[in-house]
Structure formats: C-alpha cells, structure tokens
Amino acid sequence: MPKAANMMLVSPVRRLALRxxxxxxxxxxxxxAQDFPSRPVKIVVPYAPGGAADVVGRIVAQEMQAIAxxxxxxxxxxxxxxxxxxxxxxxxxxxxYTLLSADAGHWAINAALYPKLPYDALRDLAxxxxxxxxxxxxxxxxxxxxxxxxxxxxxxxxxxxQFNYGSSGNGSVHHLTMESIKAALGLxxxxxxxxxxxxxxxxxxAGQVAMSISAxxxxxxxxxxxxxxxxxxxxxxxxxxxxxxxxxEESGIAGVDFPGEIALLAPGGTPRPIVEKLSAALAxxxxxPDAIARFTAISVEGVGNTPEQLAATIRADIPKYARAVKLxxxxxx
Numbered sequence: 531m532p533k534a535a536n537m538m539l540v541s542p543v544r545r546l547a548l549r550x551x552x553x554x555x556x557x558x559x560x561x562x563a564q565d566f567p568s569r570p571v572k573i574v575v576p577y578a579p580g581g582a583a584d585v586v587g588r589i590v591a592q593e594m595q596a597i598a599x600x601x602x603x604x605x606x607x608x609x610x611x612x613x614x615x616x617x618x619x620x621x622x623x624x625x626x627y628t629l630l631s632a633d634a635g636h637w638a639i640n641a642a643l644y645p646k647l648p649y650d651a652l653r654d655l656a657x658x659x660x661x662x663x664x665x666x667x668x669x670x671x672x673x674x675x676x677x678x679x680x681x682x683x684x685x686x687x688x689x690x691x692q693f694n695y696g697s698s699g700n701g702s703v704h705h706l707t708m709e710s711i712k713a714a715l716g717l718x719x720x721x722x723x724x725x726x727x728x729x730x731x732x733x734x735x736a737g738q739v740a741m742s743i744s745a746x747x748x749x750x751x752x753x754x755x756x757x758x759x760x761x762x763x764x765x766x767x768x769x770x771x772x773x774x775x776x777x778x779e780e781s782g783i784a785g786v787d788f789p790g791e792i793a794l795l796a797p798g799g800t801p802r803p804i805v806e807k808l809s810a811a812l813a814x815x816x817x818x819p820d821a822i823a824r825f826t827a828i829s830v831e832g833v834g835n836t837p838e839q840l841a842a843t844i845r846a847d848i849p850k851y852a853r854a855v856k857l858x859x860x861x862x863x
Contacts, residue, residue: 563803576615587631593815657840665769690718696739709858
C-alpha cells in the first residue's frame, strides 16, 4: 500500500483517539464534582481568630458541613496584611479542598499597597460567592459627648488636629474608609494604626483614641452599653440591620461607599463543576435558619451569590480601593 494511502488510514484513527482523549479529560472534572467533597474541606482565614472574616467563616463552615456531609474546618493563617494566608491558598491544589474566607483587603487593597504582591486576585483566585456584607461604622467614645454626626463634625472642626482615631492598620479598609470620610468633610483627625481590631477596639473603649471605624462584630456590646456612639454607616444607604444610623449619601458625604464584604474563594484553576457545587452549597448555607439568626446577631447579611457576581464585585473593587489608597497616602509598615 502506498505510504500516502497508509497515512490516510491512520489519520482517522488518530483523530478518533484524540477525540476520545478529550472527552475523557472533559469528564474528569465532572466526575470529581459528583464525588466532591469526599474528605474534609479547609477554609483558610488570613487573620487571627475573632475578626469578622473569622466569625463569618466559622458560621458558614458549620452550615456547609451540614449540607455537604463532610467537615469544613477553619484554619487561621494571619500575617503580612493577609498575604500569608492568601498565598497559601493560591499555592494549594486547585481541587476545592482548600478555600479562602477573604475580604476586599485581600483582593483589592493589597494590590494597591504592595508593588510585588505574590498573587494576582483576578488570575490566582476563583470566586465562589459572597458570604456576607456588612457596614462599618464611625463610632465615637462617650467622652466626646456627641449625639449625632452633625454634633461630631462641629466638635472636630472646632478643634482641628486635637482628636485621633484608631484603625486596624495602615492601608486597612478601616483606615481607607476614615480617610475618605475626612477628605469629604474637611476634617483634621490624627490616625493611630493598630495591629488589628483586637488592639484598636480595646484602645477605643479605654478612651486612648476618640473614635474609630469598626464593624459591629467588634463593638456591638460597647454601643449597647453606651461606651461608644455609632454615628455613620460606611455604606451609601443605611444598613438594613442598623436602620438608626445614617449612610453616607444622606449625610452629604459624596463618593464614600465601603461595604464590608466577606467572600469565599478557591485557588485559580479549580474545576468549574466543583466551584459551582461549592457556590450552590454556600447559597443554601447562608439561608439556613441558624445562619440567619447568627448573622443577624452580629449585624451582617448573608448573600450567597454566584461566582460571576462575586467576580464583578472584585473587578469593581480593585480601582475603587486603589483610588482610596492614593487618597490616604497609605504605605505598608
């Protein structure tokens, strides 16, 4: 048989083999998803225990465990502005068994602060879904003796540079939010950075700083006791779970809208069927009665949206927080 004819006979066989191979490879992620999870799933929190991402992560881990029938275990990996924990996740196998409970600091702020960040949020993280949203609040120590934002502004403007505020660190969302508020209102307030809310909240309660920006997960008890006064929400509209505190829009603070977002992400390259299965479990988890009750108790709202919706949020947050970092002049310690 001529060589050319022989090649014509072999070529279809090879094509068939390639097609079969591609079908087998395409079926692998689907088979993995059908069996997923077959062992415990780790959710990494890039903070020390006690913060909002940790508390929310633990709530959703318990609910997803009940849905999936496998353990969802929280592992705290603090350090380096959250970079340590995120880097651990992006370098983990992209199989759905190592996840990340993160906030805008990890997918947006760090990119503006660190010129050589060891990960790219858009490339190296696969969005699963938003877990919760919350509002940060401008709170004043009782010694300021103000009842509302108008009184607060008048007092601060009468004594420029004489008041200070505490944040959870240079470049933190608390820092960027307060600097944006200061700029919008023309206020002169001294920034005192701490290493996390575990330090800034006690400093506020003790009167070492006159005010701070904080989530109610950290200060709700102190607001209730009257030790501090909540004056302003960091979101454009009033936060639905705390309707008595005005948002930035009605307070005449243009361009300030910093919701506290806590999301679930996986390593980039995680098979789409596994991401979808995790996203569906998350959507169910945040709507379970126990989860709703526990979220409401700490003034956060469960979301559980799609990977596409979370990806859109991340893409919008990156330039927004880059502008806020530039405005604040924040640099890494």
